[in-house]
Amino acid sequence: MKEINYLKDGGKISLVAPSFGCTTEPYxxxxxxxxxxxxxxxxxxxxxxxxxxxxxxxxxxxxxxxxKEFMDAYLSDSDCVIAVGGGEIMCDILPYIxxxxxxxxxxxxxxxxxxxTNLTYTLATIAEIPTIYGDNAGSFAFYPxxxxxxxxxELITGKTKFTxxxxxxxxxxxxxxxxxxxxNMSEKKVIRTYPRKDYFLLEGRLLGGNLDILSNLCGTxxxxxxxxIEKYKDDGIIWFVEACDLNVMSIRRALFQLKEAGxxxxxxxxxxxxxxxxxxxxxxxxxxxxxxxMLKDQHVPLLMDVDLGHFNPSMPIITGVKAKVxxxxxxxxxxxx
Numbered sequence: 001m002k003e004i005n006y007l008k009d010g011g012k013i014s015l016v017a018p019s020f021g022c023t024t025e026p027y028x029x030x031x032x033x034x035x036x037x038x039x040x041x042x043x044x045x046x047x048x049x050x051x052x053x054x055x056x057x058x059x060x061x062x063x064x065x066x067x068k069e070f071m072d073a074y075l076s077d078s079d080c081v082i083a084v085g086g087g088e089i090m091c092d093i094l095p096y097i098x099x100x101x102x103x104x105x106x107x108x109x110x111x112x113x114x115x116x117t118n119l120t121y122t123l124a125t126i127a128e129i130p131t132i133y134g135d136n137a138g139s140f141a142f143y144p145x146x147x148x149x150x151x152x153x154e155l156i157t158g159k160t161k162f163t164x165x166x167x168x169x170x171x172x173x174x175x176x177x178x179x180x181x182x183x184n185m186s187e188k189k190v191i192r193t194y195p196r197k198d199y200f201l202l203e204g205r206l207l208g209g210n211l212d213i214l215s216n217l218c219g220t221x222x223x224x225x226x227x228x229i230e231k232y233k234d235d236g237i238i239w240f241v242e243a244c245d246l247n248v249m250s251i252r253r254a255l256f257q258l259k260e261a262g263x264x265x266x267x268x269x270x271x272x273x274x275x276x277x278x279x280x281x282x283x284x285x286x287x288x289x290x291x292x293x294m295l296k297d298q299h300v301p302l303l304m305d306v307d308l309g310h311f312n313p314s315m316p317i318i319t320g321v322k323a324k325v326x327x328x329x330x331x332x333x334x335x336x337x
Contacts, residue, residue, distance in 0.1 A: 019088065019116065026178075064096050067094075074105065111134045135148055207237050238268050271317075272291055
């Protein structure tokens, strides 16, 4: 992998919309406030041409223009690139991404969450570029940063090489809330393990993202997973996944697909976030049973309901680097090399 370059003090942040553009509330206001917060902290902000657009029904602009926005940002003099939001069909831009050119460029972090898995994952596995599966730019509207935004910002600036799970999370949010209304963190975190133990230590290379997107990439020409895990088989892989649109049965099917495609050949363990279908039990099957039934034959630890996913807060994870993951005291701790 490339030597990592961090966002330096007073550096430049490029904002891009490779998927969703911030044209509706609460996203528009949050992004505007986040930009102001970055500037108040002394950073220069390069606003991509698509970040406040919705020229495509499910994307900020055409696939070609979204890809160009990202390529221009990554190859510019900025220190990092952050997606402004998630979305639905970011996969369409991949044919227009020049991974060979990106691989030759000096490293800078790309950070994004959910649909941006299309780049956080492929940049790591195709171009050997460490990325951050972490907060989209609009999340930084809430200052001072705390929980995931604090960790995301400290990882992208190199201020820390350690993160841990959070004590509480937000399960429900009322509709039509004010754009800058803070999350109601009232649910206590409970991590479930398989097998049931009080302590695990996993060592390996972190790889993963949104399961909806990973299963969509599997088997395409952008799937370089087998080559990647073979190259780093001595390190082993710690897989992290979280699901958005997938229901319990879809999660099971997606894990089947990745397993049968050979993605888990050198797995050391799984970090599985709370799915958006949390609590649903079709046919009496929970999301825990779906994961355990499909992954137990890998004979590695499963840590489920970790602070990862579409319920706030969600731990940022550096993708494509070696780390130690420790489960102790009913919490998760990640130490990056």
